[in-house]
Amino acid sequence: MAKRVGIVDVAMTPGEETKDNFLDQVFKVTKEVLDKAGISREDVGTVISASSDVFHSGQSCANAYYWDAGAAMLKNGSRQDGESLFAFIYAVMRILSGSYDTALVLGVCKGSENPENDMITHFYTDPFYQRPIGINETIAAALQKRQYMERYGITDEQCAKVVVKNLGNGLRNPYAHVKKRLSVDDVLSSEYVMSPLHKLECAPKSEGFIAMLLASEDKAKKLTDKPVWLKGYGSSLDSFYLGDRDLLKGELKNAAKQAYAQAGIENPAKTIDMAEICEPYAFQELLWCEDLGFCKQGGGGKLIDKGVTEMDGELPVNPSGGVLATNPYVSRGLYRLAECFLQIRGQAGERQLDKKVKTALAHGTHGFAGQCHAVAIIGV
Amino acid sequence: MSKEFSTFKKVIRLPHKYGAGPTFTRFYEGLKQGKIYGTKCPECGDVLVPSRSMCPKCHVNLSEWVEVSQEGVIVSWAQTDKDFFGKPGQGTYTVALIRLDATGCDFLHLLGGNLSKVKTGSRVKAVWNEEKKGHMLDIKYFEPK
Numbered sequence: 001m002a003k004r005v006g007i008v009d010v011a012m013t014p015g016e017e018t019k020d021n022f023l024d025q026v027f028k029v030t031k032e033v034l035d036k037a038g039i040s041r042e043d044v045g046t047v048i049s050a051s052s053d054v055f056h057s058g059q060s061c062a063n064a065y066y067w068d069a070g071a072a073m074l075k076n077g078s079r080q081d082g083e084s085l086f087a088f089i090y091a092v093m094r095i096l097s098g099s100y101d102t103a104l105v106l107g108v109c110k111g112s113e114n115p116e117n118d119m120i121t122h123f124y125t126d127p128f129y130q131r132p133i134g135i136n137e138t139i140a141a142a143l144q145k146r147q148y149m150e151r152y153g154i155t156d157e158q159c160a161k162v163v164v165k166n167l168g169n170g171l172r173n174p175y176a177h178v179k180k181r182l183s184v185d186d187v188l189s190s191e192y193v194m195s196p197l198h199k200l201e202c203a204p205k206s207e208g209f210i211a212m213l214l215a216s217e218d219k220a221k222k223l224t225d226k227p228v229w230l231k232g233y234g235s236s237l238d239s240f241y242l243g244d245r246d247l248l249k250g251e252l253k254n255a256a257k258q259a260y261a262q263a264g265i266e267n268p269a270k271t272i273d274m275a276e277i278c279e280p281y282a283f284q285e286l287l288w289c290e291d292l293g294f295c296k297q298g299g300g301g302k303l304i305d306k307g308v309t310e311m312d313g314e315l316p317v318n319p320s321g322g323v324l325a326t327n328p329y330v331s332r333g334l335y336r337l338a339e340c341f342l343q344i345r346g347q348a349g350e351r352q353l354d355k356k357v358k359t360a361l362a363h364g365t366h367g368f369a370g371q372c373h374a375v376a377i378i379g380v
Numbered sequence: 381m382s383k384e385f386s387t388f389k390k391v392i393r394l395p396h397k398y399g400a401g402p403t404f405t406r407f408y409e410g411l412k413q414g415k416i417y418g419t420k421c422p423e424c425g426d427v428l429v430p431s432r433s434m435c436p437k438c439h440v441n442l443s444e445w446v447e448v449s450q451e452g453v454i455v456s457w458a459q460t461d462k463d464f465f466g467k468p469g470q471g472t473y474t475v476a477l478i479r480l481d482a483t484g485c486d487f488l489h490l491l492g493g494n495l496s497k498v499k500t501g502s503r504v505k506a507v508w509n510e511e512k513k514g515h516m517l518d519i520k521y522f523e524p525k
Contacts, residue, residue, distance in 0.1 A: 019385055058392055115465075122466040127398045129430045132516035133475060133488050134466045142458035143477055150456075150500050195459045239436040243477055243486035244428070247456070 005092045006220030006227035007378065008102075008213040009036040010338045015177025015206035015326035017112035022059060026069040026108060029211040033104070034071065037213050037223045044213075045100030047072035048091040050084035051108040052330045055120045058113075070106050070211075084210070085333030085364030085374040089233050091214055101219040105212045107331030111205040117329070124368065129241070138202060140368035141281040142194040144247040148283055149196065151248060152298035156196070160187035161304045162282040163200050163324055169311060170321025172351035175335075177206040177326040187282075201282040208328020210335060228344050228378050231359065232265070234258025235374040242368055252291035252363070252373040259361075259375040260293075268293045268361070272377075274316045274343055274353055275361040276336035280323050284370065285309075288363060289317065292375070312354060319343065319351050333364020333374060340378055403433040406445070408514040416506065416519075418483055420444040426484025449481035450506040451525070457491060457498060468517055478504060478522055492521030 011032035013025055020028065034040065047070055053062040063070075063079040070077075080087035084107035091103035114120065121137035148154050164184060170176035182200070190200040213223075220227040236251035236258070256268070265271045275292070279285035286300025294315055295303045303309060309317035318324075320339040323332050340360035342348040359379035366372050400408065403419065407430045410417040418429035419442035426435065429448050434441060457476035467473055474495055477486035491498055492507065504522035512518040 021385075058390070119465040127396075128400060128404050129516065130488060131466070132468060133490060134464075134468045134473065135475060135488065136464075136466060139458055139475060143456040143475070146458065146500065147456045192460060193462075197458075241436075241485070241488075243488050244436055 003096055004217040005095050005230045006215055006217060007230070007341050008215050008220055008223045008227060009033050010210065010212045010341055011036065012175060012210040012335065012338055013207060014175045015208060015328060018207060022057065022110050022113075023066060023069045025110065025207070025209040026066040026106065029209045030069065030071050030104065030106070033211040033213050039102070039223065041071040041073070043102060044071050044075070044104050045102045046075065046091070046094050047077040047104045047106065048087045048094065049077070049079045049106035049108055050082070050087035050330045050334065051079065052081050055123060056109050056111070056114055056329055066108060071104055082330065083333045083364045083366040083372065083374060084331050085337060085362065085376060086235065088212070088334060088337060088376065089235070089374070092230060092233070095214060095216050101216050103214045105214060105334065107208060107210040107328070107334040109208050109328040109331045111207050111328055117205050117327075121368075126240070137280070137368055138194050138197060140242055141284070142197045143242065144369040145281065145283045146196050147247055148287055152301070154283065154286060154298075154301045156188055157184050158286065158301035158304055159201055159283040160184040162279065162285045163187045165304070165310060166279070166285075166318050166322045166324040169319050169351060170325030172349070173320050173325065174349070175326065176321040178204050179321065179325060197281060203280040203323045203327035206326045206328045208326065208331035208335060210331050210338060212334060212338065226345050228341050228380060230376065231379050232259040232261070232263030232377040233375065234262070235372070237372045238367075240371065245369070247369045248287065250291065250370045250373065252288055252365075252370060252375070255373040255375045256292050259377050263359075263377040265359075265377065269295070269315060271359055272315060272361050273355065273357040273359050274319060274340065275363070276320060276322065276339045277317055277363045278323050278332055278336060278365045279318070280327060282324060285317060285322065288370070292361065292363070311351070316353055319348070319353060330366075333362065336364060337362040337376055337378070344378065344380060401433065403431050407431040410447070411516070411518040412512045412514045414508055414512065416448050416450055416480070418446050418448045420446050421484070424484070427482065428485050429480060429483050429487050448483050452478045452480035452483075452487065452504060452522075454491070454498065454500050454502045454504060455479050455486050456500060474498060476504075476522065489516070489519060490521040491523070493523030497524035
């Protein structure tokens with residue numbers, strides 16, 4: 001990238017239900033990140049938020065509700081609806097435009113207060129062809145999982161290992177919502193939500209308010225001794241109807257290719273020190289690892305068998321516990337990026353990896369069976 | 381969590397109406413007659429079903445109508461005995477992506493009949509409701525042959 005954009009700091013809430021109301025949560029993380037950077041609201045150039053307000057909030061008219069709490073009062077602000085990693089790049093571009101030195105990115109979701117995810121995602125279908133058939137995000141994932149297992153011989157046990165790993169990692173993360181020491185048997189003996197998907201293979205529904213402060217290179221260096229730089233970014237969107245896609249050949253490869261090219265990464269499995277991957281369904285972590293080039297196509301099962309993606313593996317994936325531990329829907333991509341940021345800074349507390357993290361990858365996805373993907377590479 | 385502070389419970393009911401447009405409407409008209417229609421792309425030659433007004437791959441207008449086969453092959457499927465929001469009908473719910481013969485995409489619909497014969501690759505054929513209303517569920521389900 002010609003000019004650099006740095007992450008200055010981040011503040012976020014834990015995933016479990018809290019007593020605070022929606023606005024208090026927005027204010028809390030906004031104030032915290034500004035205090036960490038030692039600046040006031042007046043110093044914030046622009047604010048970009050990510051929230052899905054009609055379905056995932058049901059309060060007021062989208063971002064209009066929380067602009068003042070989110071430090072956007074009397075200034076420029078805009079919103080991305082869908083996935084917060086897409087909001088992140090929107091904020092980056094505003095800085096790259098030269099008009100702003102700083103940008104605040106917000107991810108806003110109070111999952112404890114709205115209907116279960118599948119009731120909401122049922123309305124992500126079109127009303128003409130898909131909704132009458134009754135599908136939702138979990139059903140789309142179940143269709144994808146069966147194909148993945150049958151085409152590449154991925155086993156239920158390998159998918160369950162992702163849950164064991166991620167909920168175990170969550171035990172060391174104060175921001176994680178669900179944290180447990182489980183066995184593969186525990187996962188596979190949990191009831192089928194939608195065969196072939198077991199209940200414990202599906203992410204919970206969490207709260208997640210997050211504020212991340214970005215700045216231009218010069219400004220970032222003034223605001224912090226430890227800026228973390230954006231090295232590369234890519235995103236790609238597939239067609240809407242499930243039946244128009246090969247669910248195992250999604251657009252993540254394309255998104256990753258763009259990000260790797262920008263970051264000058266030729267061998268991601270070697271160069272990337274850790275990754276945070278958006279896996280609302282356990283098997284998707286394996287599939288996305290393949291698409292990100294961490295192993296060959298169909299090799300996701302062996303990757304987890306060999307322990308490569310464990311905390312002490314060669315390429316740890318989701319040391320935070322991932323989305324299986326904390327699923328604040330639209331905020332989840334930014335949570336992935338925040339974990340990468342903290343690991344690079346050496347500020348990940350109990351879950352700090354026992355290795356030097358210089359380059360990290362964050363992934364976000366939304367839409368059924370990974371319709372839309374974004375990949376961000378950050379580093380020092 | 382029982383909240384220490386007040387919690388306001390609200391149910392939001394919002395009436396919507398969705399214009400189906402000419403292409404989707406004609407597909408529904410076909411269902412009323414017990415026929416499944418697709419539209420064929422002049423560039424890639426794919427028949428898209430249910431019918432579409434544009435090809436997502438080629439980004440061109442689709443205007444050639446084709447009546448498609450009522451038989452095909454299961455590409456993937458999922459199943460539950462549980463009730464869930466939006467579930468059509470009662471009892472076991474089995475949904476599948478079905479590649480109807482000589483079409484270029486997978487058709488999303490329900491499976492029924494002898495469910496013990498359901499597996500990926502099984503051939504299935506459409507079973508219709510007697511009364512047809514111009515609705516996706518005029519096709520009752522696809523049944524393994």
